Amino acid sequence: MRYGMSDPATMIAMKNMLVSAAIATWLSFSACVAAAAPDAQAILAASDAVRNPAKPFGVVITLIEYRNRQQTESNTLEVYSKADATGGQYRSLIRFVNPPRDTNKLMLKNGNDLWFFDPSSKASIRLSPQQRLLGQAANGDVLTVNLAKDYKGELLGDEDVTDGERVSRRCHRLRLVEASPDVTYHRIDMWVETASARPVKAQFYAESGRLLKTAYYRKFAPQLGVERPTEVVIIDGLDPGWVTVMRYSDYAWRDVPDAWLQRDYLPRFKPE
Amino acid sequence: MRQITATLCCTLFAAASVNAAPLPSDEPNDLDALAVADQPTATPESTQNWRVFGETALARSAWRSGATSASEGRLSLDLRYDRVIAPGLRTVLSDRLDLTRSDAAPRETNVNTLREAYLSWHARPDTIADIGRVNLRYGAAFGYNPTDFFKAGALRSIVSPDPASLRENRQGTVVIQGQQLWSASSLSATYSPRLGSSISDSTFALNFGATNPRDRWLLAGSHRFSEQFNPQILLYGGTGVSTQAGFNLSGLLNAATVGFLEVSAGKGKSLTAQALGTAEPERTQRRAALGLTYTTNFNLSLTAEIDHNSAAPNRTQWNAFTFGAPANALRLLGAAQSQQDLPVRRSLFFYAAWKDMALKNLDLSAFVRHDPQSDSRVQWIEARYHWNRAEVALQWEGYSGDSLSLYGSVPRAHRVDLLLRMFL
Numbered sequence: 001m002r003y004g005m006s007d008p009a010t011m012i013a014m015k016n017m018l019v020s021a022a023i024a025t026w027l028s029f030s031a032c033v034a035a036a037a038p039d040a041q042a043i044l045a046a047s048d049a050v051r052n053p054a055k056p057f058g059v060v061i062t063l064i065e066y067r068n069r070q071q072t073e074s075n076t077l078e079v080y081s082k083a084d085a086t087g088g089q090y091r092s093l094i095r096f097v098n099p100p101r102d103t104n105k106l107m108l109k110n111g112n113d114l115w116f117f118d119p120s121s122k123a124s125i126r127l128s129p130q131q132r133l134l135g136q137a138a139n140g141d142v143l144t145v146n147l148a149k150d151y152k153g154e155l156l157g158d159e160d161v162t163d164g165e166r167v168s169r170r171c172h173r174l175r176l177v178e179a180s181p182d183v184t185y186h187r188i189d190m191w192v193e194t195a196s197a198r199p200v201k202a203q204f205y206a207e208s209g210r211l212l213k214t215a216y217y218r219k220f221a222p223q224l225g226v227e228r229p230t231e232v233v234i235i236d237g238l239d240p241g242w243v244t245v246m247r248y249s250d251y252a253w254r255d256v257p258d259a260w261l262q263r264d265y266l267p268r269f270k271p272e
Numbered sequence: 273m274r275q276i277t278a279t280l281c282c283t284l285f286a287a288a289s290v291n292a293a294p295l296p297s298d299e300p301n302d303l304d305a306l307a308v309a310d311q312p313t314a315t316p317e318s319t320q321n322w323r324v325f326g327e328t329a330l331a332r333s334a335w336r337s338g339a340t341s342a343s344e345g346r347l348s349l350d351l352r353y354d355r356v357i358a359p360g361l362r363t364v365l366s367d368r369l370d371l372t373r374s375d376a377a378p379r380e381t382n383v384n385t386l387r388e389a390y391l392s393w394h395a396r397p398d399t400i401a402d403i404g405r406v407n408l409r410y411g412a413a414f415g416y417n418p419t420d421f422f423k424a425g426a427l428r429s430i431v432s433p434d435p436a437s438l439r440e441n442r443q444g445t446v447v448i449q450g451q452q453l454w455s456a457s458s459l460s461a462t463y464s465p466r467l468g469s470s471i472s473d474s475t476f477a478l479n480f481g482a483t484n485p486r487d488r489w490l491l492a493g494s495h496r497f498s499e500q501f502n503p504q505i506l507l508y509g510g511t512g513v514s515t516q517a518g519f520n521l522s523g524l525l526n527a528a529t530v531g532f533l534e535v536s537a538g539k540g541k542s543l544t545a546q547a548l549g550t551a552e553p554e555r556t557q558r559r560a561a562l563g564l565t566y567t568t569n570f571n572l573s574l575t576a577e578i579d580h581n582s583a584a585p586n587r588t589q590w591n592a593f594t595f596g597a598p599a600n601a602l603r604l605l606g607a608a609q610s611q612q613d614l615p616v617r618r619s620l621f622f623y624a625a626w627k628d629m630a631l632k633n634l635d636l637s638a639f640v641r642h643d644p645q646s647d648s649r650v651q652w653i654e655a656r657y658h659w660n661r662a663e664v665a666l667q668w669e670g671y672s673g674d675s676l677s678l679y680g681s682v683p684r685a686h687r688v689d690l691l692l693r694m695f696l
Contacts, residue, residue, distance in 0.1 A: 066308050072632055074660065076317050098317040099660050100325070100695035104354060112499035112524055120352065120366070121439035122409040130528040130567040132627070164306055182527070214302060233309040240301035245309045259398040263502065264458035264494050268392070268400055268451070270354065270362050 040153035046197035056082035151176035164218030211237035329691035342376035415621030418559030419518030601681035648673025
């Protein structure tokens with residue numbers, strides 16, 4: 001028995017074959033795209049995990065500010081952070097160590113709550129996100145932040161970028177747009193190394209589109225089990241001679257009870 | 273076929289990615305900045321348990337009569353020590369010594385203020401007890417704090433009319449208190465015993481007569497219902513003190529603005545009766561402060577606040593109180609200062625703080641308190657430049673209004689202070 005082109009069984013077989021081929025092609029295409037373009041939010045979350053330890057921790061941050069190559073200010077802070085059990089965003093308690101006039105002053109960030117406490121006057125003052133306590137560094141810069149929780153990421157492509165130690169790195173370029181209204185920056189362009197998910201560079205923008213600052217993440221070192229940046233260099237968007245270096249040291253796991261993270265605990269905070 | 277399709281897709285996608293990628297961004301400016309950041313710096317300073325500074329100030333005052341002016345010099349030593357001395361046991365000591373010399377009476381004033389001296393026992397991270405002299409301060413407002421119930425009698429040496437200075441340089445109250453915290457709540461109970469009956473001006477007096485003149489108690493509770501709603505409720509009373517209720521609330525209005533409300537209510541005597549020492553039946557008095565703080569994108573914070581005190585005289589009562597007795601105005605101001613109460617029924621308060629104004633490390637602070645009833649004002653402005661361990665400040669304060677007005681009754685028209693502060 002010969003099967004002709006007009007044979008209905010042959011027609012059905014041909015149709016099934018074409019459908020299968022189309023599905024296979026689509027699946028292959030999808031797999032290819034998925035392999036070449038990983039999810040931006042997943043990249044961002046992986047980058048967050050490089051910067052932020054998963055359990056409650058403490059770290060010392062030293063901010064050194066330069067104007068026209070001259071050091072103009074230095075601040076040292078102790079930061080205690082833990083992720084919120086429900087929202088996943090970090091809650092932080094910050095103690096000012098240096099300069100002497102600010103010793104033992106505190107800042108608390110708990111969601112939208114931002115409080116400043118001065119032990120001399122026992123005054124707990126609610127701050128707005130726009131109130132800066134540390135010169136060029138916004139309060140959000142010194143707080144532990146999971147960007148994946150606050151921003152919607154878009155992968156713009158991969159490119160080579162010079163990192164903070166002048167080494168060329170292959171990076172995903174992400175565009176982050178605010179997903180919650182209380183974030184410090186309206187938009188962030190971020191470069192994350194493709195091989196390691198390390199944050200390499202970020203540019204922070206105002207709602208007007210103006211570049212506010214550029215940050216380089218560098219001097220990666222093993223901290224609490226992961227290679228993390230121990231230095232962030234912040235360059236002002238308008239005045240490139242205005243540079244702030246944030247150095248991270250003395251990482252340690254810390255117990256940060258929920259009771260600490262409220263206004264009425266601030267007069268009590270005195271870690272041993 | 274599948275392999276060819278997949279390879280083609282990958283190739284096309286990779287090509288598209290390369291085409292979409294911008295050029296590497298290694299701007300010369302960034303490289304210069306990174307070179308600046310490479311400079312070696314000192315290792316981070318460790319946490320200090322103490323803060324000590326010395327301060328010297330020169331002041332010149334002009335009197336309203338215009339007949340004379342006075343010069344003044346001051347030397348101050350300020351210490352704060354705060355240390356965990358054993359697991360769960362913390363000790364706090366805060367003290368200030370002010371030595372003042374003037375060419376007007378009183379020519380010599382030496383005042384030591386023991387602000388705080390207490391032990392704090394953290395039985396658990398969320399259960400804490402204190403004993404000793406504690407600067408207990410409550411309130412959400414800037415210029416007037418109706419719920420700061422232990423503020424009466426707390427001022428011993430006034431070196432500036434700045435509300436921030438008045439909050440800091442004051443004597444605490446001797447208390448026994450306990451606090452219990454939960455994840456979003458706090459409850460504290462305070463007992464302040466009677467330890468003295470008269471105020472002492474001697475240099476090193478502990479001055480319990482001012483801070484602990486009667487048995488008093490305070491309950492304070494707060495709960496964080498949401499990020500925007502975290503009110504604090506207080507109940508205060510004692511021997512010879514009618515129970516007072518207080519409420520504090522502050523919230524974020526937008527990314528640049530914080531609003532706050534502070535109220536208290538309870539029976540009490542009028543301020544005029546307290547100023548003259550006359551007897552009168554207690555009436556329900558209401559005190560309130562409502563305001564907001566707006567911060568510009570260049571870090572200038574502006575606070576506007578409206579204050580209300582039903583215990584202070586209104587316009588009619590003020591006119592009657594000072595008619596034929598202009599010295600009564602000063603008596604009222606004196607009583608208000610001692611109680612840290614608002615001397616006028618309604619007042620407008622504006623405060624500005626500008627960090628790094630025009631020049632790095634140059635901060636500007638200023639306030640104006642306006643009394644609309646008698647159209648008078650007190651105003652203060654300070655420019656402060658700071659280095660890492662030193663500060664220099666120039667301050668000016670002035671009182672304006674006619675001689676029958678509230679602030680116009682102050683004999684001093686204005687005063688200029690130049691001060692230098694050195695941290696050890």
